[in-house]
Amino acid sequence: MRDIFEAELHQLGDDLVAMAGRVKRAIETAGDALLGGDLALAESVIADDLAIDDLNRELDERCIRLLAQQQPVATDLRVIVSALRIASSLERMGDLARHVAQVARGRYPETAVPAPIRDTFAAMDAAAVRVADQVVALLSTRDLAVAEAIERDDDLLDELHGSTFASQLGGEWHGSPQETVDVTLLARYYERFGDHAVSVARRIVYLVTGVAQDDSTERTPA
Numbered sequence: 149m150r151d152i153f154e155a156e157l158h159q160l161g162d163d164l165v166a167m168a169g170r171v172k173r174a175i176e177t178a179g180d181a182l183l184g185g186d187l188a189l190a191e192s193v194i195a196d197d198l199a200i201d202d203l204n205r206e207l208d209e210r211c212i213r214l215l216a217q218q219q220p221v222a223t224d225l226r227v228i229v230s231a232l233r234i235a236s237s238l239e240r241m242g243d244l245a246r247h248v249a250q251v252a253r254g255r256y257p258e259t260a261v262p263a264p265i266r267d268t269f270a271a272m273d274a275a276a277v278r279v280a281d282q283v284v285a286l287l288s289t290r291d292l293a294v295a296e297a298i299e300r301d302d303d304l305l306d307e308l309h310g311s312t313f314a315s316q317l318g319g320e321w322h323g324s325p326q327e328t329v330d331v332t333l334l335a336r337y338y339e340r341f342g343d344h345a346v347s348v349a350r351r352i353v354y355l356v357t358g359v360a361q362d363d364s365t366e367r368t369p370a
Contacts, residue, residue: 172280174245179273185259193249200242295349305342
């Protein structure tokens with residue numbers, strides 16, 4: 149019976165890695181669609197988000213079944229509860245990638261990012277893709293150095309998010325009302341993407357060390 153339970157726990161880990169891989173592809177493709185004005189790529193991200201949602205539901209059901217049937221305690225309970233919360237964060241990251249793609253689709257055949265702020269969004273996109281790649285690696289290895297790298301890239305996303313406000317409030321900004329709204333929303337989506345990655349990282353740190361970290365991300369909407 150214990151061997152079956154261990155196999156179920158191992159499958160949870162595999163499912164989280166698969167889910168994180170889909171999230172990585174989603175944010176990477178969404179960024180390409182946004183910066184390249186590519187409608188087909190934007191549509192593919194929006195459609196593929198359903199698969200991420202399905203994985204989240206399946207993982208939730210498996211965790212609930214394990215809780216009900218096995219009544220785990222101590223470390224096993226931490227693993228299952230953490231898997232539920234990590235899956236929720238990954239699902240939100242997929243949603244945020246979809247939001248980026250929806251903005252790109254809504255402005256086609258134009259691009260949503262005005263030229264004066266394009267470099268900032270290119271940097272945000274690169275940081276978000278890097279974070280997504282690190283999440284996949286972290287879930288695969290539980291390497292705490294990778295968790296620290298996620299925190300650093302999230303700090304960069306926060307800085308870039310703040311710089312978009314500085315750009316819009318400066319005298320050089322001449323974007324239309326629609327461009328202003330798009331830039332504000334897109335910057336927020338990328339910033340929140342990083343926050344949810346940090347939530348995943350802190351959950352893994354908790355699993356490895358047993359030390360809980362403050363995670364305001366889980367209490368913040370979006």
